[in-house]
Amino acid sequence: GAGVSQSPSNKVTEKGKDVELRCDPISGHTALYWYRQSLGQGLEFLIYFQGNSAPDKSGLPSDRFSAERTGGSVSTLTIQRTQQEDSAVYLCASSLRGGGQVGTQYFGPGTRLLVL
Amino acid sequence: AQSVTQPDIHITVSEGASLELRCNYSYGATPYLFWYVQSPGQGLQLLLKYFSGDTLVQGIKGFEAEFKRSQSSFNLRKPSVHWSDAAEYFCAVGALDMRFGAGTRLTVKP
Numbered sequence: 001g002a003g004v005s006q007s008p009s010n011k012v013t014e015k016g017k018d019v020e021l022r023c024d025p026i027s028g029h030t031a032l033y034w035y036r037q038s039l040g041q042g043l044e045f046l047i048y049f050q051g052n053s054a055p056d057k058s059g060l061p062s063d064r065f066s067a068e069r070t071g072g073s074v075s076t077l078t079i080q081r082t083q084q085e086d087s088a089v090y091l092c093a094s095s096l097r098g099g100g101q102v103g104t105q106y107f108g109p110g111t112r113l114l115v116l
Numbered sequence: 117a118q119s120v121t122q123p124d125i126h127i128t129v130s131e132g133a134s135l136e137l138r139c140n141y142s143y144g145a146t147p148y149l150f151w152y153v154q155s156p157g158q159g160l161q162l163l164l165k166y167f168s169g170d171t172l173v174q175g176i177k178g179f180e181a182e183f184k185r186s187q188s189s190f191n192l193r194k195p196s197v198h199w200s201d202a203a204e205y206f207c208a209v210g211a212l213d214m215r216f217g218a219g220t221r222l223t224v225k226p
Contacts, residue, residue, distance in 0.1 A: 003159075004159070033214075035216075041218055041219075042120070042122075042206060042216040042217050042218040042219055043160075043206065043208075043214075043216035044216075045214060045215065045216075091159070091160070093160075104162050104165065105162070105214070106162075107152075107159040107160040107161075108159055109157075109158070109159045110159065
């Protein structure tokens with residue numbers, strides 16, 4: 001596709017349920033990032049994938065959060081046992097280079113998650 | 117640890133007036149610095165970036181930013197604001213694990 005796509009665009013769930021958020025990066029981009037944007041906050045780095053290397057999970061806020069990237073392309077961010085404080089917009093970005101080289105990140109439109 | 121501070125949460129300027137959005141950073145090495153804009157309902161779009169070289173960088177939509185190492189600042193400027201510039205602006209620092217500021221919301225008065 002022309003840009004980074006994310007699905008769903010909106011997700012409402014009940015506290016305690018698991019959710020999966022999907023990100024399709026720009027074709028050919030080797031690096032993929034997940035961020036969280038809470039209301040009135042900046043972007044919080046969550047996790048970074050580069051090619052087939054082990055992901056940098058240093059930003060994940062708890063062990064309820066996990067992410068995988070299959071085939072070096074599509075990524076899924078999973079939140080288990082959701083809490084109300086997980087409500088936020090989850091943004092995905094991809095870039096052409098990583099692994100020590102800085103590439104411009106292209107952002108998707110985000111998934112707005114509301115935990116009731 | 118790297119961090120970014122955007123001191124102004126909300127700025128209002130008149131259309132045609134000049135604009136400066138402040139950004140201060142903390143970074144252990146030579147910083148990679150970015151400005152992104154987020155329009156309502158839109159994803160983040162890169163305005164400009166600084167890696168090295170000339171400390172005054174030009175971006176899209178008539179924006180520019182100046183890197184001042186002595187002040188740990190990377191302020192964004194535009195000489196004449198247009199109504200379409202109303203948006204949220206984020207400064208970011210870093211490489212692989214970028215750190216973003218909390219953002220500055222820009223309102224443009226007619």
